[in-house]
Amino acid sequence: MSQSATLSKDSGIIDLKDLPEWNLNDLYTSSKDPKIESDLKSSTQQAEAFSKKYSGFFKKDTWTGEDLFEAISFYEKVSETLGRVASFAGLSYYQNLKNEENQRFYQEVQEKLTAIGSYFIFFTLEINTIPDEALEEAIQSSQALKHYEPWLRQVRTFRAHQLSEDLERLLMEKSLTSNRAWNRLFDQTLANMKFIVDGESLTLSEVVELISSKDGKIRRQAATALSDGLSQHSSLLTMVTNVLAKDKEIEDTWRKYPDPASERHLANQVEPEVVDALVSAVKSSYPRLSHRYYQLKAKLLGQPILQYWDRNAPLPEVDDKKISWIQARKTVLDAYASFSPKMAEIGKQFFDKNWIDVPVRDGKTSGAFSHSTVPSVHPYILLNYQGRPRDVTTLAHELGHGIHQVLSAKQGYFLADTPLTIAETASVFGEMLTFRSLLKQENDPLRKRQLLASKVEDMLNTVVRQIAFYEFERQVHTKRRQGELSAEDLGDIWMQTQTEALGAAVYVDPLTRPYWGYISHFIHSPFYVYAYAFGDCLVNSLYAVYEQQPDGFADTYLELLSSGGSKLHAELLAPFGLDAKHPDFWQKGLDMIAKLIDELETLVNGQ
Numbered sequence: 001m002s003q004s005a006t007l008s009k010d011s012g013i014i015d016l017k018d019l020p021e022w023n024l025n026d027l028y029t030s031s032k033d034p035k036i037e038s039d040l041k042s043s044t045q046q047a048e049a050f051s052k053k054y055s056g057f058f059k060k061d062t063w064t065g066e067d068l069f070e071a072i073s074f075y076e077k078v079s080e081t082l083g084r085v086a087s088f089a090g091l092s093y094y095q096n097l098k099n100e101e102n103q104r105f106y107q108e109v110q111e112k113l114t115a116i117g118s119y120f121i122f123f124t125l126e127i128n129t130i131p132d133e134a135l136e137e138a139i140q141s142s143q144a145l146k147h148y149e150p151w152l153r154q155v156r157t158f159r160a161h162q163l164s165e166d167l168e169r170l171l172m173e174k175s176l177t178s179n180r181a182w183n184r185l186f187d188q189t190l191a192n193m194k195f196i197v198d199g200e201s202l203t204l205s206e207v208v209e210l211i212s213s214k215d216g217k218i219r220r221q222a223a224t225a226l227s228d229g230l231s232q233h234s235s236l237l238t239m240v241t242n243v244l245a246k247d248k249e250i251e252d253t254w255r256k257y258p259d260p261a262s263e264r265h266l267a268n269q270v271e272p273e274v275v276d277a278l279v280s281a282v283k284s285s286y287p288r289l290s291h292r293y294y295q296l297k298a299k300l301l302g303q304p305i306l307q308y309w310d311r312n313a314p315l316p317e318v319d320d321k322k323i324s325w326i327q328a329r330k331t332v333l334d335a336y337a338s339f340s341p342k343m344a345e346i347g348k349q350f351f352d353k354n355w356i357d358v359p360v361r362d363g364k365t366s367g368a369f370s371h372s373t374v375p376s377v378h379p380y381i382l383l384n385y386q387g388r389p390r391d392v393t394t395l396a397h398e399l400g401h402g403i404h405q406v407l408s409a410k411q412g413y414f415l416a417d418t419p420l421t422i423a424e425t426a427s428v429f430g431e432m433l434t435f436r437s438l439l440k441q442e443n444d445p446l447r448k449r450q451l452l453a454s455k456v457e458d459m460l461n462t463v464v465r466q467i468a469f470y471e472f473e474r475q476v477h478t479k480r481r482q483g484e485l486s487a488e489d490l491g492d493i494w495m496q497t498q499t500e501a502l503g504a505a506v507y508v509d510p511l512t513r514p515y516w517g518y519i520s521h522f523i524h525s526p527f528y529v530y531a532y533a534f535g536d537c538l539v540n541s542l543y544a545v546y547e548q549q550p551d552g553f554a555d556t557y558l559e560l561l562s563s564g565g566s567k568l569h570a571e572l573l574a575p576f577g578l579d580a581k582h583p584d585f586w587q588k589g590l591d592m593i594a595k596l597i598d599e600l601e602t603l604v605n606g607q
Contacts (some may be wrong), residue, residue, distance in 0.1 A: 001525070005032075008241075009544060011273070015542065016410070018292075019325055020351070020356055020357070020358050020380075021357050022380050022381075023355075024380070024435065026086040026378065027091070027373065028085075028088045031092060032219050033101075035090070039081050039085055040085060040112055041282065041298060042081075043116050044115075046078050046117050047117075047423050048431065050120065051076065051119040051504070054071050054122075054123060054126075055122050055126075056126070058129070058130060060296060063138075064141065064142070065138035065139060065142030065144075066142050066144070068127075068138055068142070070144055072145075072148050072151070072152075073148075075120060076412060076414050077108065077117055078116075078117060079120075080374045080375065080376060080413040083373070083413060084374045084376075085109055085113065086372065087373040087374065087377075087380075089105055090106065090378055091108040091382075093105075094105070094362060094382060096190075096361070096364060097191035097363050099363060100494055103184075103188070105182075105186070110176060110180060114172055114173055114176055118169050118172055119170065121165055121168045121169050121549065121566075122165050124162075125165055125168065126157070127152065127156070128155065128159040128162055131300060133157075133540065135152065139152075147415075148414065148415075149268040150566045150567065151414045151415055151565075154354050156567070157266050158380040161266075162265070163254060163255065167254070169538075179244060179248075180311045182243055182244050182246075182247075183251070183522070183523055184242050185240060187365065187514070187520075188327075189233060189236060190518060191363055191364075191365065192205075193233065194229065195207035195222075195225040195228070195229040196228075197221050197222055201350035201538055202225070203362060203364075203366070204229075204358050204366045204518060205364075205367070205384040205386075206360060206386075207222050208226065208366070209221035209386050209465070211226070212314070212388060212390065216455045218305075219309045219506070220258065222309070223512070224308035224511060226515070227514055227515070230515065230517045230518060232239065233517070234517065236491065237517040239521065240488065240489060241476065241523070242484050243565055244519055244523060245476060245477050246480060246484075248477065248521055250524060251478070259272070260473075260478065260527070261473075261526075262273070264525075264526065264528070267420075268419040268420050268421045269419045269421075269569065270419065270421050272338075274581060275534075277532055277581075277586060278530065278533060278534055278586050279467055279530065281299035281537075281597075282463055282533055282537075282590065283285075283471075283500075283521065284591045286464065286503065287397045287503070288504055288594055289460060289593055289594060290460050290462075290503055291504070291588065292597060293456055293457075293597050293600075294311065295503075296600065297310075297453070297505075298505050299604075300316070300453070301315070305478070305504075305505060305506070307509060308498075308502075308506060309438070310501070311506060312461075314450065318446050318447060318450045320384075320511045322387030322388070323387050323388070323438070323563065324388065325385060328385070328395055329395075331392055331434065331437070331438065332347070332348055332396045333348060334435035335430075335438075336430065336433060338433070338553045339554055341559065342558065347402070347403050349406075353378075355378055355379065355380050355402070356381040356382075357381070357384065358385045359449055360384045360386060364382075365382070365518075366399070366518075367384065368382055368383045368384065368394050369382050370382075370398045370399075372416065375411075375413055375416050378406060378409075380408065381398045381400045383398065389451075390458070391482055392433070393431050393434065393458055396427075396431050397403035397427040397428070398427065398431040400426040400428070400431070400442060401423070401426060403561070404418070404426035404427070404561045408561060408562060408563065409564075409571065411565065414565075415566045416565065417565050418424055418564055419565065419569070420528060421534040421538075421569060421570060422569055423531065424532055424534065424535025424538075424539075425533070425539055426561055429542065431458065432539060432540075435451070438451055439452070445603065448603065449604065451595060452599060452600040455596060456596050456597055459536060459593045462532050462535075463532070463536050463590070463593065464531040465501065467501070467529075467533050468500070469497075471491055471501075472497045472499045474491045474525060474527075476490065476493060477526070487514070490516055491516070493516075494512075494516040495508055495510070495512075497508075498512070499577065505589075522560050535592045536589065537585075537588075538580070539589075540588065540591075541543050541576075541578050541588045541589045541592075542576060542578070543592070544580070544588060545576045557576050562574050
């Protein structure tokens with residue numbers, strides 16, 4: 001257990017002690033666990049045997065559906081073992097990015113997994129050479145193979161963009177010293193950064209937390225410290241961004257992707273026109289959502305115009321008492337239980353069995369995530385809990401991911417993971433359940449106002465902010481193809497996209513120019529960010545269906561989560577009468593945000 005105490009910058013803060021840390025023993029006991037070496041050795045032998053047996057096998061005309069099933073299931077079994085090792089190494093690494101042993105172990109595992117993975121490269125390439133008619137005949141002839149039909153469909157999505165086996169192997173092996181190496185440099189750089197506020201040295205998580213302080217002076221100090229800290233590393237962050245954008249351009253060119261975001265769309269199993277419709281709908285709604293809300297927020301704070309760092313400031317006249325971990329746990333589990341006792345039962349395991357790492361620690365990665373690991377084990381959740389209401393929302397979000405990952409595990413290693421566009425469904429739905437539960441219980445008009453404001457801000461951060469991020473990425477990757485970008489160029493793009501999204505009621509101060517530098521999704525997962533907006537709008541539409549027709553909804557919803565990656569988004573949404581291709585779909589989701597702003601305006605004007 002951690003004995004971590006919170007900062008003392010805000011009045012009313014409480015100590016957060018004895019916060020739980022995860023126990024990774026269900027994966028391995030330590031980096032020295034002999035089972036790791038044993039698993040890697042046996043996987044190497046199995047991979048070699050697989051390559052010898054099947055290389056060229058599916059280029060012939062003599063194979064059957066049962067042969068293909070046997071090959072895929074063997075490949076899946078070895079992949080799960082490798083995924084187990086990778087999960088343990090990654091989770092250990094993100095616990096403390098400064099620990100040299102963690103760094104060494106993580107890199108060593110990456111190198112060994114890459115070497116083993118090279119034996120399997122031929123397999124999906126050969127699958128993609130099978131004629132459509134022959135594959136369909138094989139699937140129809142083998143009931144067992146039908147289970148893998150969605151996986152085969154996803155593999156074949158990339159047929160037009162695959163390279164020769166030698167080139168694919170080269171790219172895999174070179175990734176250790178190209179994009180993965182730059183990702184690692186970025187992570188370790190952020191972990192080692194220190195931000196000075198009032199003479200105190202803070203981590204990235206801590207300084208970002210202070211930007212939501214009730215004290216305007218502290219918000220300004222934290223925003224300035226964040227800017228100063230990022231500016232000191234501007235050259236390195238600019239280089240990392242340029243190198244990775246160029247690296248992506250080179251690979252995209254070789255693979256003949258027509259657009260910088262094409263690969264992400266294929267991986268998300270979503271049509272480009274659907275994403276374009278989402279982006280267009282959100283951008284056209286900037287005036288009635290973010291622009292209108294921040295005008296209201298400025299009025300509530302008694303300011304003619306909001307400073308950038310005041311966007312998420314607590315409203316005045318409401319105390320900012322911190323929320324204990326025990327209270328946060330109860331709030332979230334109760335909200336889940338009111339919707340589905342089964343979901344609450346699954347969620348409770350994360351707390352009871354130490355599947356969750358909670359406290360802020362020096363060297364620990366910032367932010368939060370739920371990592372699915374492998375179906376034969378269970379997910380792990382990482383938080384940086386500091387007692388804010390938004391930390392409770394983050395807990396609800398990540399627990400939603402965790403519950404989703406537990407439910408979808410029955411699909412097996414290849415089909416348990418969902419596309420990013422659907423992966424955010426359970427997390428955002430969990431946030432909505434928690435918010436609605438808290439709002440229903442609250443009778444104090446001032447606290448109710450704060451709850452509504454916080455929820456609107458969370459939704460704007462999930463939808464408007466993420467689409468602004470997507471626009472930032474599109475410009476960066478497009479302009480990088482014309483030449484290397486300077487820190488000044490990146491700052492210009494950041495300022496332009498932020499100003500457009502936030503509107504005239506927010507002053508985007510020039511000191512925020514380097515803020516693009518700590519957005520890890522830009523580095524690790526290009527164009528990931530639109531999935532948040534997709535998920536939020538999708539959940540808003542789902543929740544509207546739930547409010548209108550609550551009977552039987554939970555069972556249908558749990559079936560959606562249990563499907564994992566075995567169905568496309570259109571198939572998953574059909575039972576709810578929703579269609580992401582319909583022109584009105586995104587507007588329905590955005591309307592819910594607008595209605596919450598309406599509700600908040602009514603509360604404010606009624607006082």
